[in-house]
Amino acid sequence: MKDSCWSVYGAELSSRLFLGTARYPSPAVVEQAIVASKTDVITTGLRRQAPREGGGDAYWEFLKQQQRHLLPNTAGCATAKEAITLAQMSREIFETDWIKLEVTGDEYNLQPDPYELLTATRELISLGFKVFPYTTDDLVVCTRLAEMGCEVIMPWGSPIGTGKGLINPYALATLRNRLPTIKLILDAGIGLPSHAAQAMELGFDGVLLNTAVAKADDPVQMARAMALAIEAGRSAYEAGAMPVSETAQASTPIVGRPFWHAK
Amino acid sequence: MQVFVNGEPVTVESGRLSEILVSLGYECEKVAVAVNETFVPRQTWESRELASDDRVDVLAAIQGG
Numbered sequence: 070m071k072d073s074c075w076s077v078y079g080a081e082l083s084s085r086l087f088l089g090t091a092r093y094p095s096p097a098v099v100e101q102a103i104v105a106s107k108t109d110v111i112t113t114g115l116r117r118q119a120p121r122e123g124g125g126d127a128y129w130e131f132l133k134q135q136q137r138h139l140l141p142n143t144a145g146c147a148t149a150k151e152a153i154t155l156a157q158m159s160r161e162i163f164e165t166d167w168i169k170l171e172v173t174g175d176e177y178n179l180q181p182d183p184y185e186l187l188t189a190t191r192e193l194i195s196l197g198f199k200v201f202p203y204t205t206d207d208l209v210v211c212t213r214l215a216e217m218g219c220e221v222i223m224p225w226g227s228p229i230g231t232g233k234g235l236i237n238p239y240a241l242a243t244l245r246n247r248l249p250t251i252k253l254i255l256d257a258g259i260g261l262p263s264h265a266a267q268a269m270e271l272g273f274d275g276v277l278l279n280t281a282v283a284k285a286d287d288p289v290q291m292a293r294a295m296a297l298a299i300e301a302g303r304s305a306y307e308a309g310a311m312p313v314s315e316t317a318q319a320s321t322p323i324v325g326r327p328f329w330h331a332k
Numbered sequence: 333m334q335v336f337v338n339g340e341p342v343t344v345e346s347g348r349l350s351e352i353l354v355s356l357g358y359e360c361e362k363v364a365v366a367v368n369e370t371f372v373p374r375q376t377w378e379s380r381e382l383a384s385d386d387r388v389d390v391l392a393a394i395q396g397g
Contacts, residue, residue: 089397099395114396115364117338117389120357129362129393142396150369157371158364158391229397279397 075274077221077252078167078199080138082109085269086299087140087254088292089279096131098288103135106292110138112169112277115159129162140201142169147182149189156193168193169223169256169277171203178228183210187217194218203256206240208247215251222248223256223277226268230280232260235267245272262291262298269302270310337388349380353390363390 074083088108093099103111113132132139141159146152149172156168172189174182181204193200194217202214206224214222224244227233235241236258244253255268256277265276276299285291334343337356344352349372353360365372366389372380382388 089395091395091397093395112396114394115391116394118358118363118392119338120390126359126362126392128395132393144396154366154369154371155391157373158366161364161371161374162362162391162393 075252077110077201077275080109082138083107084109084296084299085275085303086265086296087112087256087275087277088282089277090132091279092283093288094283099283100131100135101289102282102292103137105289106282106296108137108296110140111135112140112142112279113163114142114144115155115162132163138167139163139165140167140169141165142203143171143189144173146172147174147185148172149185149192152185152189153192153196156189156198157196160198166197166199167201168198169201169203179230180228181205181225183207186210187213190214190217190219201254206237206244208240208243211244211248211251215248219251221252221254223254225257226255226264227258229257231258232281233258234260234264235271238267238271241268241273242271259295262294265295266298266302266305269299270305272306275299333382333384335382335384335386335388338390344382347382348378349382349388350377352382352388353377356390358390363392365390 074081084107086106086108087110088106089112090099141163143152143155146155152170152172170189172182172185173179186202190200190202200219201221201223202219203223204210211222226235252274254275254277255273259265259278259281268276282288282292334341368387
């Protein structure tokens with residue numbers, strides 16, 4: 070079955086893969102990976118710009134040429150105030166209300182700070198932003214984000230850049246069950262296509278990944294592999310998986326089995 | 333007067349934000365600015381007067397995950 074269209078914050082999308090643009094071996098490889106992934110949404114960031122470096126315009130031109138939705142992030146922010154300021158700067162530069170809201174509470178595993186995240190989310194929504202919050206898989210935090218008006222929530226699979234996959238599938242399945250109308254995008258921790266497929270099989274609406282593609286030996290081929298896995302996982306979710314059994318169940322009919330005689 | 337631009341001390345003659353950005357060589361359509369960690373919209377740069385020791389952040393687009 071062809072994966073059907075879906076939407077986030079009113080934008081119609083056909084791909085369920087959001088692709089990061091960092092850590093690739095070259096700009097040419099990013100561009101090829103974007104094409105191979107068939108993504109509709111690419112992430113981007115802001116950093117201090119030294120004078121007379123061209124103001125980042127070469128990269129800005131590159132982004133425009135991709136003709137994808139841009140999802141700027143607030144990576145590196147540790148407080149709600151920092152994240153709110155960076156979001157406002159992003160809106161001016163990238164001309165979009167979308168913001169991937171990251172507020173880091175622990176530098177060791179880049180774990181989101183739920184308290185600052187909720188504060189920033191409330192303020193940014195009041196300022197007209199469409200917030201894509203990067204959060205842990207905590208059910209109560211995600212519920213609060215939904216109550217504030219987030220149409221999309223992005224729980225982690227595992228810490229950013231680890232490639233460990235889904236370390237708490239139970240928590241992620243619980244989020245799906247408890248927040249049935251929220252667009253859930255698994256963000257961070259994906260290392261393999263099977264991880265991405267697992268998230269989609271759980272009923273997630275999409276997957277955001279970066280390092281798994283950027284740091285593959287062949288990023289372009291891995292981008293293609295991720296796209297296929299995400300489409301397969303989504304189709305499996307829509308198809309409805311068989312029930313799991315503790316005991317063997319013969320596939321071939323028992324009736325008419327040869328060499329059987331009543332004793 | 334001294335202000336800080338992206339963490340570096342800079343001596344400026346005028347306190348006007350728009351003039352400081354131009355004098356430092358920024359292409360103003362490509363950057364976004366905060367002063368003392370608060371966003372300063374582009375349309376207000378002309379009227380914004382900086383004070384001594386103000387902290388200016390000038391940011392531009394980069395790759396991101």
